[in-house]
Amino acid sequence: METTDxxxxxDGATSSSGKTESPVNLDAVRERLDRVHDPELDxxxxxxxxxxTIDIDxxxxxxxxxxxxxxxxxxxxxxxxxxxxxxxSALPAVSSVTVRLSDHMHxxxxxxxxNRGLSxxxxxxxxxxGIEAVRRKLDRKARFARQHGAxxxxxxxxxxxxQIAPLTRADVDLEHRSDLAAVRVRDGALTITVARxxxxxxxxKARETGLVTGETDRLFADREGDPLDPEPEAFDSTxxxxxxxxxxxxxxATICESLHESRNGVEFD
Amino acid sequence: MYTHDGEDVFVIDGHIHLWDATKENIxxxxxxxxxxxxxxxxxxxxxxxxxxxxxxxRHYGTERMVQDLFRDGYVDMGIFQPTYLTxxxxxxxxxxxxxxxxxxQYPERFVLNGSFDPRDGxxxxxxxxxxxxxxDVQGVKLYTAEWRGDSxxxxxxxxxxxxxxxxxxxxxxxxxxxxxxPTIRPLNRDAFDVRDVDDAATSFPDLNFIVEHVxxxxxxxxxxxxxxxxxxxxxxxxxxPFAQNRPRKFAEMMGELLFxxxxxxxLFGSDYGIWEPDWLVPAVMDAExxxxxxxxxxxxxxPEVKRKIMGENAARLYDIDIEAKKEEFxxxxxxxxxxxxxTYEEAxxx
Numbered sequence: 304m305e306t307t308d309x310x311x312x313x314d315g316a317t318s319s320s321g322k323t324e325s326p327v328n329l330d331a332v333r334e335r336l337d338r339v340h341d342p343e344l345d346x347x348x349x350x351x352x353x354x355x356t357i358d359i360d361x362x363x364x365x366x367x368x369x370x371x372x373x374x375x376x377x378x379x380x381x382x383x384x385x386x387x388x389x390x391x392s393a394l395p396a397v398s399s400v401t402v403r404l405s406d407h408m409h410x411x412x413x414x415x416x417x418n419r420g421l422s423x424x425x426x427x428x429x430x431x432x433g434i435e436a437v438r439r440k441l442d443r444k445a446r447f448a449r450q451h452g453a454x455x456x457x458x459x460x461x462x463x464x465x466q467i468a469p470l471t472r473a474d475v476d477l478e479h480r481s482d483l484a485a486v487r488v489r490d491g492a493l494t495i496t497v498a499r500x501x502x503x504x505x506x507x508k509a510r511e512t513g514l515v516t517g518e519t520d521r522l523f524a525d526r527e528g529d530p531l532d533p534e535p536e537a538f539d540s541t542x543x544x545x546x547x548x549x550x551x552x553x554x555x556a557t558i559c560e561s562l563h564e565s566r567n568g569v570e571f572d
Numbered sequence: 573m574y575t576h577d578g579e580d581v582f583v584i585d586g587h588i589h590l591w592d593a594t595k596e597n598i599x600x601x602x603x604x605x606x607x608x609x610x611x612x613x614x615x616x617x618x619x620x621x622x623x624x625x626x627x628x629x630r631h632y633g634t635e636r637m638v639q640d641l642f643r644d645g646y647v648d649m650g651i652f653q654p655t656y657l658t659x660x661x662x663x664x665x666x667x668x669x670x671x672x673x674x675x676x677q678y679p680e681r682f683v684l685n686g687s688f689d690p691r692d693g694x695x696x697x698x699x700x701x702x703x704x705x706x707x708d709v710q711g712v713k714l715y716t717a718e719w720r721g722d723s724x725x726x727x728x729x730x731x732x733x734x735x736x737x738x739x740x741x742x743x744x745x746x747x748x749x750x751x752x753x754p755t756i757r758p759l760n761r762d763a764f765d766v767r768d769v770d771d772a773a774t775s776f777p778d779l780n781f782i783v784e785h786v787x788x789x790x791x792x793x794x795x796x797x798x799x800x801x802x803x804x805x806x807x808x809x810x811x812x813p814f815a816q817n818r819p820r821k822f823a824e825m826m827g828e829l830l831f832x833x834x835x836x837x838x839l840f841g842s843d844y845g846i847w848e849p850d851w852l853v854p855a856v857m858d859a860e861x862x863x864x865x866x867x868x869x870x871x872x873x874x875p876e877v878k879r880k881i882m883g884e885n886a887a888r889l890y891d892i893d894i895e896a897k898k899e900e901f902x903x904x905x906x907x908x909x910x911x912x913x914x915t916y917e918e919a920x921x922x
Contacts, residue, residue, distance in 0.1 A: 343789060372609070372612065373605075374605075374609065408605075444792075543831070544792075546828075547791070547792045547795055547828055547832065548792050550791070550792075550824050550825060550827075550828045551789065551790070551791040551792040553821060553824065554788065554789075554791055554811070554814075554821060554824070554825050555788060555789035555791075557814055557818050557821045558616075558788060558789075558810070561616035561617050561817065561818075562612050562613070562616045564616065565612050565615040565616035566612050566616075
């Protein structure tokens with residue numbers, strides 16, 4: 304059996320334990336886990352150091368994770384637990400995945416429910432909102448918060464609200480260079496290159512939330528999902544609103560990091 | 573009294589507690605979970621050398637509190653925010669009657685707030701009237717997420733709550749502090765949702781609604797409400813300690829709050845005993861924006877602004893005459909006990 308303990312996992316250190324041959328690659332498991340996000344903080348559970356241990360035994364993988372507090376929303380914990388199960392199961396070499404949520408007030412219900420493939424609603428009968436409704440709400444917030452970073456990047460590159468508001472997916476080439484994206488403005492008369500990452504992050508979330516699915520879809524929208532008004536004052540007001548959404552997430556992440564350090568002994572830079 | 577760059581800063585700590593979480597007082601496992609959760613917040617944001625052990629944390633008592641606030645903590649006045657939790661704690665966790673023990677000993681230094689719970693009906697109304705009669709309370713602290721029997725919380729925009737808010741207006745209890753924000757185990761997250769404040773604040777324009785903990789993790793929802801309603805304020809407890817271990821996050825948060833909520837509507841609070849003012853007051857007073865932050869938010873975190881947040885705004889809500897208080901504190905019981913009289917002399921302002 305191959306085991307790693309946090310914070311090695313998050314640090315990317317390799318396992319130091321015995322070398323039983325397994326077709327499952329530890330780095331591949333980590334890479335899948337990195338795709339699972341804390342839905343409220345909009346960050347990877349690997350980056351947030353929630354993954355406590357990864358045990359690989361033949362084709363069976365067991366992932367144990369821990370949250371900053373024992374009273375983190377069960378709905379959020381459920382989303383992360385199912386995310387872990389689904390991402391790791393997607394590896395062809397893996398035949399079965401067990402997820403364990405440790406030190407949580409609903410740890411047993413969530414661990415059992417997710418491993419048995421039950422629905423959130425059947426395990427938490429008194430929950431007011433269904434899991435998908437909660438996820439959509441948080442995803443919309445995250446989309447809006449990420450938009451701040453994307454638009455700021457475009458503004459810094461010299462684009463004005465008139466040029467940003469009507470941009471569609473087809474106007475952005477994310478594969479222009481490894482670190483740069485190309486943005487077409489003035490009906491293609493001009494192409495401007497900008498830092499790639501903020502746009503990649505944003506567009507991924509915009510796709511997930513269904514805002515941007517086709518080439519002709521507008522890239523950006525206000526909090527409610529309506530198209531941006533290019534009038535400078537209205538545009539700036541929406542940009543500030545997106546900044547607030549981002550600051551809120553960052554602020555909550557600060558609280559969670561501190562609690563996580565205090566309770567679980569992890570360390571953040 | 574605190575001085576910053578040679579200037580006096582009158583500190584009104586807008587959020588203090590005197591609680592009893594001793595094992596003998598706990599009657600429900602929720603009571604133990606609750607104090608353990610408080611302790612995680614304490615250790616999470618307190619410099620290591622300032623952290624308390626759990627026994628002290630359960631019950632620090634009046635003597636230590638007075639020293640921590642006034643002798644060591646630069647606090648000039650403190651506002652008690654009770655937290656009843658009578659389903660969890662035999663005598664309550666931190667009730668107005670418990671707080672009164674200290675508030676009545678030093679009435680010039682403390683503001684004593686009451687509380688109500690609309691689920692108590694007529695009895696609750698009588699309780700509120702008694703608190704007004706006994707202590708002349710000018711404010712209430714509300715815990716919408718508090719458990720009561722089968723109920724896991726209540727809303728500020730319900731008919732039952734409106735009846736109590738009407739009673740507050742009638743009795744002249746003008747300051748409504750609602751704990752909205754970080755979930756506290758074992759209380760339910762959604763019972764801390766901030767949105768019910770909106771309707772209440774619109775319906776009661778003569779009351780002030782102070783959203784404690786600025787609505788975390790829904791600061792954005794809180795800001796949207798506060799920017800529309802002039803009678804909505806933000807209490808900085810929980811956000812303030814960012815100044816100590818996450819100074820840039822604190823600056824971002826203050827940038828947003830000053831932009832959306834405004835410098836006249838923010839109140840400092842240590843949340844004592846969760847955090848202590850002796851390190852928290854200097855951390856907040858020393859916080860400054862970088863040039864970039866100032867340009868980004870278009871607001872100032874100047875000494876004047878910080879003085880408002882530290883005391884002047886709370887003084888306005890609670891009709892406290894700061895100059896008269898300074899004069900009184902040259903020779904009150906606390907100043908005599910801790911030799912603080914000199915700090916209130918005119919000369920210290922020069």
